[in-house]
Amino acid sequence: MTTTLETVREILVKKYSLPIESIQPQATLESLKLDSLDLVETLFEVEDEFHIRVPQDGSVNLKIATIQDIVDVVNRLLAQQKPLQLAGGH
Amino acid sequence: MVTGLGVISPLGNDPDTLFSRLMAAESGIRPIAADGARGPYSAIAAPVEFDPARHFSPQQKIDNLDRVTRFSLAAAAAALRDSAIQFTDESRRRSGVSLGTGMGATNALEEAYVQLLMRDPDRLKPMTVLTTMNNVAAAHVAIQHGLSGPNLTYSCACASSAVAIGEACRQIRHGYADVMIAGGTEAPLTFGFFRAWEALRVLAIPDRADPSASCRPFSKNRTGLVLGEGAAMVVLEEREAALRRGARVYGELAGYGSSNDPAHITKPSVEGQAHAMSLALADAGLTAGDVDYVNAHGTGTALNDVTETRAVKKVFGDRAYKVPVSSTKSMHAHLLGAAGAMEFVVALLAMQRQAIPPTAHLEVPDPECDLDYVAGLGRRDQAMRCIMSNSFAFGGTNAVLIARQTEQ
Numbered sequence: 001m002t003t004t005l006e007t008v009r010e011i012l013v014k015k016y017s018l019p020i021e022s023i024q025p026q027a028t029l030e031s032l033k034l035d036s037l038d039l040v041e042t043l044f045e046v047e048d049e050f051h052i053r054v055p056q057d058g059s060v061n062l063k064i065a066t067i068q069d070i071v072d073v074v075n076r077l078l079a080q081q082k083p084l085q086l087a088g089g090h
Numbered sequence: 091m092v093t094g095l096g097v098i099s100p101l102g103n104d105p106d107t108l109f110s111r112l113m114a115a116e117s118g119i120r121p122i123a124a125d126g127a128r129g130p131y132s133a134i135a136a137p138v139e140f141d142p143a144r145h146f147s148p149q150q151k152i153d154n155l156d157r158v159t160r161f162s163l164a165a166a167a168a169a170l171r172d173s174a175i176q177f178t179d180e181s182r183r184r185s186g187v188s189l190g191t192g193m194g195a196t197n198a199l200e201e202a203y204v205q206l207l208m209r210d211p212d213r214l215k216p217m218t219v220l221t222t223m224n225n226v227a228a229a230h231v232a233i234q235h236g237l238s239g240p241n242l243t244y245s246c247a248c249a250s251s252a253v254a255i256g257e258a259c260r261q262i263r264h265g266y267a268d269v270m271i272a273g274g275t276e277a278p279l280t281f282g283f284f285r286a287w288e289a290l291r292v293l294a295i296p297d298r299a300d301p302s303a304s305c306r307p308f309s310k311n312r313t314g315l316v317l318g319e320g321a322a323m324v325v326l327e328e329r330e331a332a333l334r335r336g337a338r339v340y341g342e343l344a345g346y347g348s349s350n351d352p353a354h355i356t357k358p359s360v361e362g363q364a365h366a367m368s369l370a371l372a373d374a375g376l377t378a379g380d381v382d383y384v385n386a387h388g389t390g391t392a393l394n395d396v397t398e399t400r401a402v403k404k405v406f407g408d409r410a411y412k413v414p415v416s417s418t419k420s421m422h423a424h425l426l427g428a429a430g431a432m433e434f435v436v437a438l439l440a441m442q443r444q445a446i447p448p449t450a451h452l453e454v455p456d457p458e459c460d461l462d463y464v465a466g467l468g469r470r471d472q473a474m475r476c477i478m479s480n481s482f483a484f485g486g487t488n489a490v491l492i493a494r495q496t497e498q
Binding site: 037040041043044048053 | 212213215216217220
C-alpha cells in the first residue's frame with residue numbers, strides 16, 4: 001500500500017519537478033524553495049488526492065514547516081475519517 | 091520618447107507583420123468556434139494565434155497565468171527587446187509598468203464560475219484570486235523584469251490602455267520614473283463575455299459572403315463592432331536618457347488629453363471627444379494643423395462613427411477634410427482595453443514608415459461620415475510628422491494620444 005509520504009512526494013515531484021530524493025520527511029518547505037503560495041496549492045492537491053478537507057481556520061497550514069508536518073496533518077485527518085471511509089492513498 | 095514596441099495581435103505577433111498586413115487591408119476577423127461552458131459556440135472575432143511555447147521557457151511557471159496575462163508578458167518582453175534597454179539595479183528602481191485592461195482575466199474567471207456553479211463549489215483553485223485580479227497582468231510584467239517603480243493598472247473600458255500610456259507619460263514627465271512599460275492587454279473571447287456583448291446588441295452582424303469584412307467603420311452599411319484580443323506595449327523613456335544611450339526613437343509622446351462624457355453610460359458626445367482632442371493638442375503645444383494622421387476610435391457602430399466624425403470636424407475645422415482618418419479596427423477588430431495601445435502602436439508605425447493604413451471594407455459612403463477615411467488599401471510615401479490616436483470608452487472616458495517625430 002502506498003504510504004502518505006509516498007503520495008505527498010508524488011504530488012510534489014509532479015507539481016514542482018523536485019528531485020524525489022530531496023523530499024525527505026525532515027526537509028523544510030523553505031529548503032525545497034516552496035513558498036506559502038506553493039503550500040496552499042499543495043494542500044489543495046493533497047485534499048483531492050486523499051479525499052480530505054484541511055480546516056480553513058489557519059490552525060493547520062500556519063504550523064506546517066516540513067514534509068513530515070504535511071504527512072502528519074493528512075494522517076490525522078484520515079484517522080478522524082476512518083469510521084466513514086477507507087484510509088490510505090489510492 | 092517611445093523607444094520600443096511589442097504586440098500580440100490578430101494580425102501577427104510582431105509590429106512588422108501587423109503593419110504590412112494592415113497596409114494590405116488584410117483582416118484578422120474570422121468565424122471562430124470555441125468551447126463554452128455549455129458546449130461549443132460560434133461567433134465572428136479576431137483571435138490571436140498564440141503558442142505559449144514560443145514566448146515562455148519550459149522553466150517558467152505559467153499554469154496560473156490567464157491568457158490576458160500571458161499576452162501582456164509576451165508583448166512587454168518584445169517591447170523591451172525592441173528597445174534594447176539594459177536595466178541596472180539602480181534603473182530598475184526608476185522603472186515601472188502602466189497597463190490597461192477592460193475585462194481582465196476573463197478565461198480564468200469564467201472557468202472559476204463554471205467550477206463554482208456547475209461542478210463543485212468547494213474546489214475553487216487556490217490561485218483564483220491571484221489569477222483574476224485586474225492588476226495581475228501588470229504585476230507579472232514587473233516581476234519578470236524586476237521593476238520596482240510605479241505599478242499601475244487602469245480599467246476604463248475601451249480607453250484603458252490609451253489612459254495607461256498617457257498616465258505613464260505623466261509619471262516620467264513629473265519625475266516619478268525614467269522608464270515606463272505602458273500599454274494594454276485583453277482576452278475577452280469567452281462564451282460568457284460573448285453572450286454579454288451580444289446581449290448589448292452592439293456586435294456586427296456576420297457578413298455571410300465574407301465574414302472577414304464584417305466590421306465596416308464609417309461605411310453606411312456598418313452594423314457594429316467585432317471583438318478581438320491581444321496586447322500592445324510601448325517602452326516610454328525619459329527624453330534625455332533615451333537620446334544619451336542612442337536609442338532608436340519611434341516618436342515623442344507629445345500630448346495626452348483625457349475627458350469624460352457624464353451624460354450617459356454608453357452614448358458618446360461630440361463635445362467630450364472634441365474636448366479630449368483639444369486637450370491633447372494643447373498638452374503637446376500643437377494645433378490641429380500640425381496633425382498628419384488620425385487613427386480613429388472608429389468602432390463600426392452607428393453612433394460612434396458619426397459622433398467621432400463630428401468631433402474631428404469640431405476640432406480640425408476645414409482641415410478635417412484634408413487629414414487622413416482611418417479605423418484599423420476594420421482589420422484587427424476591437425481589442426477593448428488593449429485597443430488604445432494597439433492603435434497608438436499602429437499610428438507610430440505609420441509615422442515611422444510614412445505610410446497610412448486604411449479603413450478596410452468602406453464601400454458604401456455615409457453622408458454623415460464624409461471625411462477622408464483612407465478607404466481601400468494603405469497609402470505609402472505620405473509625409474507625416476505628427477499623429478493622433480483616439481480612444482473613447484463606454485462609461486464615458488475619452489483619451490487621446492499625440493506623438494510627433496523628434497529631431498535627434
